[in-house]
Structures are given as structure tokens and as C-alpha cells.
């Protein structure tokens with residue numbers, strides 16, 4: 001197997017990974033960054049980012065990540081396509097296998113692998129994968145022009161996706177399990193005042209139906225209550241927006257996580273339980289999950305990696 005030794009390895013290419021790369025590059029750590037399965041991270045699947053400071057008119061998520069990548073490259077980051085398939089952190093330098101075909105030994109590692117969309121766990125989600133089920137409205141919304149779609153979830157993502165889909169689809173159902181939305185007030189107002197969006201509060205999805213793709217969903221209203229009611233809706237597309245799970249699996253044999261899989265870091269630091277291995281962004285953020293916070297923690301991780309390397313010499 002091919003082998004290589006690097007000073008600083010960054011895994012992941014969202015705001016955390018690229019910011020870490022910018023700082024590590026400027027600190028002369030000659031960072032190598034593996035982009036992972038979704039180059040640019042979750043923001044490449046969003047529409048306009050309106051809350052990242054410095055963009056008074058908002059910025060396209062894909063464009064923002066492309067700009068961060070260019071900035072990381074400008075300071076010498078070696079950006080590569082590939083995913084970490086195995087880790088061995090039992091000794092220094094740490095060994096990370098890439099795509100099962102190459103081992104990179106790193107003196108310090110910054111884990112910025114982010115999080116991935118959650119699914120409800122219904123067998124129909126797999127049955128209709130690519131045939132009407134999606135976890136990314138921005139990626140797949142185009143296919144539902146003039147059609148009827150449903151979005152599951154009551155958070156900011158669900159509201160954002162429902163609003164976006166309402167610009168394409170004829171009608172959007174928002175399936176919310178509680179009697180209220182969890183989203184921020186501004187997003188709630190956008191959804192509730194949108195005539196193309198119908199919010200189905202206190203509804204849960206039981207399954208999907210359709211001959212050659214999704215044609216509808218079986219829902220239950222007020223599940224477990226005396227007035228529980230089964231409801232079928234006719235839809236062409238079913239979009240999940242119920243949160244994300246951290247991409248930490250491959251590091252778990254060595255790196256401590258909480259029960260949900262979020263990497264545990266040491267207080268305000270990005271240090272993990274293994275010296276010289278730092279975590280930044282959504283993979284360790286149980287609370288905020290914002291691009292600006294991820295970028296900030298990427299900065300911290302790179303500065304801590306630099307300090308760690310100095311302490312070795």
C-alpha cells in the first residue's frame with residue numbers, strides 16, 4: 001500500500017476544514033486536506049446563505065465554499081479527493097487509510113467531517129431512494145417543478161427547504177410531529193405566511209406508496225391520542241429535513257464521542273482525547289451547527305495544531 005508522511009492532515013471540506021486549512025497553511029504546516037464524500041460540505045447543498053457576516057446581500061452556498069477552497073489553496077493547502085476508510089491512532093505519527101488504498105501518516109490531524117442528513121428509518125425511504133425521496137431540496141427540487149411535495153421536520157432546515165421548494169412546486173406540505181415549529185421566528189413567519197405551504201402539525205409519516213416512484217404518503221395525525229386519525233396525502237416528492245448525524249464513525253475506535261456520535265472536545269479547546277488530534281465544526285458541535293461557528297472552530301483547531309507541533313520540537 002502506498003505510504004506518505006505529512007505534518008498536518010485535515011479531514012473534511014466544509015467551513016471548518018477550509019478555515020483550518022487557511023490558518024494551517026499560513027502557519028507553514030503544509031496542510032493536506034481530504035475533501036470527503038461531499039466536497040465543500042453541507043453548504044454546497046443550500047441556497048443562499050444570509051447569516052454569514054460580510055455578505056450583506058447573502059451569498060450562494062456553493063460559491064462561498066468555492067471561495068474558501070480557493071483561499072485555502074492560496075496558502076498552499078494540498079486539497080485532494082478521497083475519504084478516510086480506516087484509522088490507527090495507537091502511535092505517532094497517526095495512520096489514516098484513504099480510500100482503502102493509501103496510508104497517510106500525520107503528526108497532527110484535524111477532524112472536520114461534519115454531519116449528514118438523518119432519515120426516519122422507514123423501509124420506504126430506501127425503496128424510493130432516487131425515486132421521489134431526497135434529503136436535499138436544493139439538489140433535487142428542480143425535478144419537482146409544478147408538482148406536489150412534502151418536507152418532514154419543523155426546524156430551520158425544514159422551513160428553509162419548504163420555502164425553497166415553494167418557488168418550484170405547485171404545493172408543499174410541511175409534516176411536523178409537534179403542534180409547533182422549532183425553527184427561528186423569521187423562518188416560521190416565512191413558512192406560515194406562504195400560501196403554497198400547508199403545515200400539517202402533529203403528523204407523523206408511516207410509509208410511502210406509488211407504482212413507479214412516490215405517489216403519496218401515509219400519515220397519522222395525533223398518534224396515540226383518542227382522536228388519532230390516518231391521513232393519506234398525494235405527493236410526488238418526499239424531502240427529509242429532520243436534522244443531521246455527525247460523521248465520526250471511522251474515528252470512534254480511538255476518539256471519544258457522546259452517545260449521538262459527536263466528538264468530545266476539551267472545554268473551549270478543540271483537543272480530543274488523543275494528543276495532536278483536534279475536531280472542528282459540526283462533527284463536534286452538539287448545539288450551534290452554524291457555518292460561522294464551524295469556521296471559528298476550524299481556526300481554533302489549526303492554531304492548536306500549530307502549538308502542539310511546536311511543543312514536540
Ligand code: NDP
Nearest residue numbers: 120153154155156157158160177178182241242243288289
Ligand atoms: P433541528 O434539530 O433544529 O430540527 C429538526 C426537526 O426535525 C425538528 O423539528 C424535529 O422535531 C424534527 N424531527 C427530528 N426527528 C424526527 C422524526 N423522527 N420524525 C419527525 N420529525 C423529526 O435540525 P435543523 O437541521 O433544522 O437545524 C440544525 C441547526 O442548524 C439548528 O441550530 C438550526 O437553527 C440551524 N440552521 C440554521 C439555518 C439558518 O439560520 N439559515 C438554516 C438551517 C439550519 P421536534 O421539534 O419535535 O424535535
